[in-house]
Amino acid sequence: MTYLSHLPPWLCGVIIVGSFILLAILGLPLFQWVTAGRLRLTEEMNNDIIFFASAIAVFYSLTVGLIAVGVWTTYSSVENTVSAEATAIGCLYRDASGYPEPARSRLQAQIRDYTVFVINHAWPAQKRGESLDDATRRLSTLEQEIVRFEPATLGQQVLHAETIHQYNQVSGLRRQRLHAIGSGLPSVMWSVVLIGAFLTISVTYLLRMQRGVHFVLTAFFAMFIGLVVFVITSLDQPLSGPLAIDSHPYQLVLDRLIDLK
Numbered sequence: 201m202t203y204l205s206h207l208p209p210w211l212c213g214v215i216i217v218g219s220f221i222l223l224a225i226l227g228l229p230l231f232q233w234v235t236a237g238r239l240r241l242t243e244e245m246n247n248d249i250i251f252f253a254s255a256i257a258v259f260y261s262l263t264v265g266l267i268a269v270g271v272w273t274t275y276s277s278v279e280n281t282v283s284a285e286a287t288a289i290g291c292l293y294r295d296a297s298g299y300p301e302p303a304r305s306r307l308q309a310q311i312r313d314y315t316v317f318v319i320n321h322a323w324p325a326q327k328r329g330e331s332l333d334d335a336t337r338r339l340s341t342l343e344q345e346i347v348r349f350e351p352a353t354l355g356q357q358v359l360h361a362e363t364i365h366q367y368n369q370v371s372g373l374r375r376q377r378l379h380a381i382g383s384g385l386p387s388v389m390w391s392v393v394l395i396g397a398f399l400t401i402s403v404t405y406l407l408r409m410q411r412g413v414h415f416v417l418t419a420f421f422a423m424f425i426g427l428v429v430f431v432i433t434s435l436d437q438p439l440s441g442p443l444a445i446d447s448h449p450y451q452l453v454l455d456r457l458i459d460l461k
Contacts, residue, residue: 212442213430220426224401224418231405243408253403260396264428267389271435278380278438279445285373286449289315290457292366298359303349310342312458315450323447326381329440339371377439384436393432397425 207215241249289311296307314335322335346367351357385393401422407414434443 207442209434209442212434213427216430216433217423217426220397220401220422220429221419224422225415227402228405228415228418231402239406241406241408246407246409249403249406253400253406256403257400260400263396264393264432267385267393268428268432268435271385271432274380274383275435275438275443275445278377278383281373281376281380282445283449285370285377286453288366288369288373289450290453292363292370293453293458295359295363295366299349299356299363303345306345307342308458310338310345312454314338314342315454315458319447319450319454323450326378326439327444329381331378331381335374339374343367343371381439383438385432393429397429401425 293308293311296304296311298304299307317335317338322332325332346360346363349360351360401418404418404421409417434441438445
């Protein structure tokens with residue numbers, strides 16, 4: 201459901217839940233019209249229908265529940281990666297503050313430039329499902345600046361080794377974040393979610409009850425399934441979905457550390 205990824209969360213929820221309710225309500229009279237005179241359904245058969253409907257609902261809920269847990273786990277993992285990358289940038293900036301001039305100013309300026317670029321350019325791009333090569337170029341320039349420095353004392357050697365380690369942390373976490381841009385449920389799993397929802401709702405059409413009550417119960421059932429699908433849709437793409445992770449950790453590092461006066 202990538203076509204919903206750029207919508208606000210509330211609008212995405214209204215569209216998904218509303219679509220399920222509308223389709224379920226419209227499907228009920230259509231099913232009754234198509235099967236009129238073909239299926240001899242009676243109220244005495246409701247217990248048997250409820251048994252099979254319950255079995256289908258149980259299997260569907262288990263399947264969708266496992267998918268939802270997997271999606272939430274992935275979302276949390278990406279959120280931790282983003283936080284860890286921002287933390288590594290802050291540590292790298294602190295390490296750069298221990299270098300002698302003019303290396304210190306050059307390193308800190310490049311780290312700040314990279315952080316600002318991530319916030320103002322890279323983040324909006326990945327919200328659109330894209331990754332920018334300019335961030336890679338900035339990191340490569342920073343790496344060259346770090347490698348160019350020649351430690352003159354034992355203390356500088358220790359500091360330089362730690363700086364290289366933090367740079368590798370930033371680079372590695374960035375690669376993990378970029379890999380998550382295109383992540384999401386495969387189409388086969390979405391087929392299971394949507395086809396399972398259709399089967400779970402449509403089996404209730406077989407029940408024989410007062411018409412108004414049937415419509416109301418069908419709408420409530422469809423609303424609940426729509427809410428579950430909305431949750432999966434919102435968390436499916438952690439960096440570009442309706443509930444996409446924002447750049448707040450990087451902004452926090454920029455405001456509370458890099459630009460702190």
